Amino acid sequence: MNKKQLFDIATQWFQQQGWKPFPFQKQTWEAFLKGSHGLLNAPTGSGKTYALWIAIVLDHIKNNPDYRSKDKSGLKAIWITPLRALSVEIRQAAQRFVDDIGLSWEVGIRTGDTSQKERAAQKRKMPDLLITTPESLHLLLASKNYPRTFKDCTAIVIDEWHELLGSKRGVQTELALSRLRTVAPKLRVWGISATIGNLQQAREVLLGPSSRALENSVMIKANIKKKIRVRSIIPKEMETFPWRGHLGLHLLDEVIPIIKNSRTTLLFTNTRAQCEIWFQAILAKYPEFAGEIAMHHGSINKETRLWVEEAIRNESLKAVVCTSSLDLGVDFAPVETIVQIGGPKGVARFLQRAGRSGHQPGKDSVIYFLPTHAIELVEASALQRAVKKNTVEDRIPYLNSFDVLVQYLTTLAVSEGFYPKEIFPEVKSTFCYQAITEGQWRWILNHITIGSQSLQNYDEYKKVEIEEDGRFKVNSRGVAMRHRLSIGTIVSDANLSVKYITGGYIGTIEEWFISKLTPGDVFTFAGRNLELIRIKNMVVQVRNSKKRTNKVPSWMGGRMTLTSQMSELLREELYTGREESTDSNNRSRELKSIAHIFERQRIESIVPSNRQFLIETFKTREGFHAIFYPFEGRFVHEALASLLAYRISLLSPITFSLAFNDYGFELLSDQEIDMQQVLDNDLFTVDYMHSDLQQSLNATEMARRKFRDIAVISGLVFTGYPEKGLKIKHLQSSSQLLFNVFKDFEPDNLLYQQAFTETFEHQLEEGRLQQALERIETQEIVWKQCKKPTPLSFPIITDRLREKLSSEKLEDRIRKMRLQLEKL
Template sequence: MTGSAVPKEIEDWFAGRGWTIRQHQRDMFAASQAGKHAMLVADTGAGKTLAGFLPTLADFCPSQFGEVGPPDGLHTLYVSPLKALAHDVQRNLITPVEEMGLPIRIETRSGDTPSDRKKRQRSKPPHILLTTPESLSLLLSYPDSFLMFSGLKRIVVDEVHAFATGKRGDLLALSLSRLQAIAPAMQRAALSATVAEPASFQQWLAPWGDLDQTALVIAEAGADPEVEILLPTEERVPWGGHAATWAIPQLYEQIKANKVTLIFVNTRFLAEYTFQNLWDVNEDKLPIGIHHGSLSREARRKVEGAMARGELRALVATASLDLGVDWGDVDCVVQMGAPKGSSRLLQRVGRANHQLENPSRALLVPGNRFEFLEATAAKDAVDEGQRDGEDFRDGGLDVLAQHVMACACAGSFHEVELMAEVRSSLSYAWIDNDIWDRVLSFVANGGYALRAYDRFKRIVRLKDGTWRLTHPEHAARHRLNAGIIIDSEMLTVRFKNGRSLGRVDEGFAASLSAGDTFAFAGTCLEVLQIKDMDVTVRATSKSALIPSYGGARMPLTTHLAARVRALLDDRAGWGRFPDDVREWLEAQDHRSVMPAPGKLLVESFPHHKRYYSVYYTFEGWNANQSLGMLITRRMEERGLQPGGFVANDYSLGVWGLKPIADPVPLLSPDILADEFVDWVQDSHLLRRAFREVAVISGLIERQQPGKRKSGKQVTFSTDLIYEVLRKHEPDHLLLEAAWADARARLTDVGRLADLLDRAAGELVHLELDRVSPLAVPTMVMMGQERVSQGSVDDELLLEAEGLAGLAMSPD
């Protein structure tokens, strides 16, 4: 194919629908014609997917292939973060392919694909294969992958922002490098609607050192979204709670008024909880569905099909559907609870109308007053077109080990050649000879402390520097266990006599150490030990140090946190807030001070014969939860008799039997070098991180032929190896990887470190005679057991009103 003109068949198809090819679609086509890779940033509804596939469709137009005939074999790979998105793209691609009469076969491949189809796809692949990073990596582990991908012309990575900065992105980056080695002429394309720094993703997409051959295409802006904040019609904005149950009656009226309403929540529990509350008020028996990752494949497919056919009036969903799924009849998107980031909100808002010229309509439903401020900050960011996102970091060594094993399964490799291939990706350009040798050594025999065990001997080095499998059975075992997503486990809380009290999320249990106390099932419990999948406890008369916890939490972005601080400091802007929120802030400004930008406010006050301190950090729940653990340890050492703490995205509340006269020593940066290390070593955090990297790297197998290990069995195996390595090889590759995960992902240690570095210069400590208005939402959480997030019960409301009355009363 020569020239840069879009084929006539495609031009005619657009014209037949009354459309014109947009400039960014032509630019993507031109980049492909010039032999370049391309990164596209375009608003939702701008035709991103079609822009990515335009060069592929062109190659199959009769006017281009002429008498030679259409291309044969696998032509284009499409990689998405979600199975649902791949199926949606397949539905949407079939229409232009069929209407233009193009000879293209399109299929999907994921963990849900039947095994016989998977086998056939390797021997007789379709022209376009829609898949996920994990399934692509598995395909590359087969010896016939060299033949299957040798003629690959193009790979399209959709919603690249959703996974490029994490371990799934590491796996995909390595797969891109391998594909480029197999098919050197392959072109890369990436698509996104919500990238804060497009140039960073352009660099991630490009082969290392080949940035000038990677085009960055920025599309024209679409219609501005219409975002509103839903407020109570009769009541006040709640002091506490996250489920926004107050809004259910108003939400139901919205559902009745709209054609289709898509309701997003932040956790699977809240999806079930909101769905049930809507059914309780659904007097008209409207068809309302639910979609989240814990549902069976059949249930998810059923609701996706119902939405595609226009059979639902509303759908409650988690992040399982907030990427790219195109349902044109959705006329309103609702975000229940805090949005946590402007890019995430924009992504979800874009599910409505899904047309560039028409504005998407969205409602934000805050669960409490701080969430109202966060919703306002997110709305302002959307209105201004400001986006946020996660930073890129070095690729994970556990993912690299998995990839090396996949390459060995496909065939023997030369270490120098594979290292060059690995280093051609931005994620692993930092790998040096020493780290590479350690990775190879680990894959070969598990490392120094484990090399005596035959089951860890997976690859062997020949004299010429070539590596191969020690036995073919290792390939089958790798394919059974490869993957990046590790399901979170639930641990059972039980007494020493074996009686069970229930289960807690592993993320919460991981932060506990022997001697810690927490409230559960109406009882204060002391941790005796955490072993396998059990938290063994005893009842105690001590106060619960950790009174609350919740399941998986989306982090509050740094960008949005800064905006919330700015709102608090912008007194002139308070006039646009509801009266009760404005009065709340004015009372705070009168009695105390505002936690403005560049200021770390700490308030201390007595209440009911105890002494409380609230730290307004705005660093997110993970960082605040970790800081609470560390501060209470220091308080204990200094004889301040800590009683407990509670954390949310905005603040940390700590109480004890003695007052904190000066919080500065509690926040000195050396806390990360001393108490942090001790806490991580003593708690379950490092063990949990080690289990995940052990599974990802292939050291521990979750599955054997015909049988899957239980979480308890996997934990038992990894705990044994963990103890061996800590004792005999403390610098083992996986311990290093586990530390990196524990420090970054499990504790947000980067944000915590920044906070501690700023503390000495920014800290403002106020000693008050009673609770401040701003502290009320934090105080409401104190002492309240929250096994799962839900509605604010009567007791919590009464406590909130009592505290609020005290805080808001005149001097």
């Protein structure tokens, strides 16, 4: 068949649906038919699935003109999705097309939710298209005869590539692609990505920096101008001294009319704890929503999540309070309105969430921004500017993740075994390991066979054997089974199942939270008040309770920080906001609404310009406060606060308690800092930053915690069998023991060194910290000695108080503080 005949099959099908193909869809079909690899950049809800799925099918028809006859079985294409929730949507879309054109292809799913029966059926006969996750793809690579499974595969599509890039799951994907390119010579690699700042690099990581695939690749952009309208919910009464302890609940009454006036609404929160609190608050104040509102986050059981997703589709639910579990492309066409509660901390995340509204080509997206405190309206204003400029973040890819490589090589050794001379060039062709040396490669091979230098005497670390012909192979069934159970790079704190004492499963909760409760305590989870009965065999047994409680689970992954692009936008907006009210042409509605806060800030101190760096000092009954305002996000502020506290203590012995938020940080002490002396001693210099940071933060202790994840991913520590997981303290002690062994006897151990690299590069964002210091060095330092706390400092002070006080006491304390401060 020629190109026109092939395109006619697709366009006629589009006409039957009442659609018309977009230019980017046709460009993708053409590029794929020419044999190109590529990256498709398309927004959520634009028809990107059909751009690539139809291309794969048309390519098959081109080579098999009698395509309607019974097709021989075998895997022809793989579709990788980062979220299991997306797989059902993709299968429905793909199956619909092949069924309608009379192609007898089967579309199958293989994820952690796939039943054992279905997996066994797939082993006998693979579907034509397999929709799977990075982890499940690696499990297939750990199966016997995997080269035969993949040999006729002609395409692999990595969906939502921007979500995988910049994570170890992305590295997993890179390694799987390096193997599949060898075993499936006809394979074409395509990625689908929403807009990110470094699209060209995203394509390079996907295809390999020096591969022939990159040379024969295209970048296709869907030039669909999706209009996003951002509407801020501005409180009728605005606090002059804002604080964030109430999670935005003071605006609950403003949200209800939005929900009532929309067919369906998604309320996005930044954390699972906030999701639980908002859901309870709506039902408590508006009980008429019972049965019309639901909750969706990653710790709720799968059946409930699927029910919620289906209920949104058929509009039987009015609203869903959710977290990032609904960020990605689950196709909810009827969702009319989005409410973002609190700053989303990143432009890309905000645009992704906005795209859930009007999730159809040509439809406008409407997103309401609900500030949890007044200064977040500056973020709302910055987001509006970002939407106009189409400013989005880069996703920085990982380099030299040796723990993932150790896991991958063991995976290959579990299945067919591997020859290092064959695998090394494949590994080196990936972006992550392009700079790996022969010495590092030999170290990795030694590690999986003899357990590295300091573990040679322990048989449990000798997982892989070298056979006579030089093949590396796992021959122990026990080692193979434990390894298959451990494949993956997502390491969370130990999760315990939450079940009713009568047996019903509710969801999962982290051990660190539940370990603080005693039997009889009541906590809120999955929208219910539950009484803890006991913890038995990694299961939290509960029963329903009618008691009111303020105990809401928080999850260790709940802390979010501003991205570097968001920080920059925030600073720009703040500098605009400082302009006197006489010239308000540049000021948004949000900035005008908080003009009185800027005005009060100017009375007490200043609102800094882009050429100024503000430090405020004042005394209260708690002690001497020094507040610094870099506006760089909480992770950078956490590191910077520790760094400055250490440097100040070198000049005079002084101890501090630290507090920080996304805008600035506080050093609180019982003695006054000689600020002028400190500033005269190059407080913000980049010189010696790395060594000072190591001293100030106890980097060894932070690396020790980071090493637990590395130990789990690399297989040094086994997390346990299903329903019999190891307790978190056992995991921690096992990994700490290994960490100490490497520290004392093998400091050049690559996994030990990786713990420090990841601590500085990812956790402390050392690169951003250096840029912040370099920027501050170019600014005029303005030190203001204030009589009392200022509007900008108030949220930082109250953040620290929240750690010490219950929510009721905190509200009372803050109310008194505000009344005192508001007296001029």
